[in-house]
Amino acid sequence: MRLSVRGFSLRYGVRVAVDRVDLQANPGEVLAILGANGSGKSSLLRGLAGVQRHAGTVEWSGGEPGRVGYMPQDTSARSQLTAFEVVLLGRLRSLAFKVDVADLKAARDTLEEVGISHLAERPIRELSGGQRQLVFLAQVLSAGPSALLLDEPTSALDITHQLRVLALLRSATHSRRLTTIVVLHDLNAAARFADRIVMMHDGRVAGHGTPAEALTAETLRRCYGVEVAVFSGPDGAPVILPLRPCDADAAP
């Protein structure tokens, strides 16, 4: 599904969190949303997912709107459900849900794909933060979405799981022609795994383009207030080395 967003604004009372954002996301493409804390990334994603009221137009074309999978930032869970049951819930399409063999298989396959089959029978409330994050990612994927809206899906993961999950998202996006929008804080991960980047600053789009176009020292200084060095990595993607906050008194 192609996503076209025009004049998107979102406010909490008088506080403007997202201010007249335009963006496009295409099937087969990972779009990373980056920006400093409070720049409006989660608010934008919540609006796109339809869980927060907003102004402006959000158009999904070329697919069923019901096929948009949303994973919020907060994956805390107090339920007694097992990881398998949580993933199976991703298959729920109506209140008259009947579990059939295809649903069970899809849930099992997704647990395997995400590398957490060994957690299947564990109650979700007893899992670690990173394990829970993987379970909720599997829940979203098990639904067979055409589009993914993922809010910091790797924030609690160790480096191995970060690499695995981002590689999985990238390959699934390309091979299944998903439209994937992912909020990330890790600039280097975004540089390697995203096809395009939108940089948010104070609720607005402050830069966009390929990783090399969007992740310039100038844009990062403006958006994060930090001096960085930008190198070219082994696979050609930019590598960002944060040096010091712009307001630091003296360089170390």
Ligand SMILES: Nc1ncnc2c1ncn2[C@@H]1O[C@H](COP(=O)(O)OP(=O)(O)OP(=O)(O)O)[C@@H](O)[C@H]1O
């Ligand atoms: N429920 C809320 N009520 C009032 N203001 C809110 C609410 N949620 C977010 N905000 C404000 O909206 C702005 C954008 O917040 P948002 O959570 O979208 O930022 P973010 O870029 O996702 O930040 P982070 O990187 O810290 O997750 C911030 O100024 C924040 O304080």
